[in-house]
Amino acid sequence: MPYRPKVPCKQPGCAALVEPGKQYCEKHLPLHPEVTRSAGKRGYGSRWQRESKQFLQAHPLCAECMKQDRYTKATVVDHIIPHRGDPRLFWDRSNWQSLCKPCHDKKTLTEDINPVYRY
Structure with a gap:
């Protein structure tokens, strides 16, 4: 069965590819805590x-x-x-x-x- 292709990081100017379902690469993930923290914790x-x-x-x-x-x-x-x-x-x-x-x-x-x- 074929795999879904990787998608580009959503950080403007970043060309890194990430797994489907993720939004940011490991480098840019710390810049977006709203992605990793629940609404309750925010x-x-x-x-x-x-x-x-x-x-x-x-x-x-x-x-x-x-x-x-x-x-x-x-x-x-x-x-x-x-x-x-x-x-x-x-x-x-x-x-x-x-x-x-x-x-x-x-x-x-x-x-x-x-x-x-x-x-």
Whole structure:
């Protein structure tokens, strides 16, 4: 039975090949702790689930859509300034905003493209 071919490392400019299902080569894996650490270990545990649910109940509409006079139900609590592992910034409610999934994905893709984490 044939094997699946190796795929390129997702680190920009890296030509190393990795096994299918992996994203980064051994050299670049330490730069992306979100790949190896669970969401709970990154701070998104039961407390975050509880707090974000309360925040969404208090702020039910997407902040980005409202700027464009659209009213869309928010489903994600986003950190306005990415916390990058800083617990003070992570739990600062003034740094939170409610977003719909498409707006959150767009913001994450454009603003958080090259993260640097401090755990």
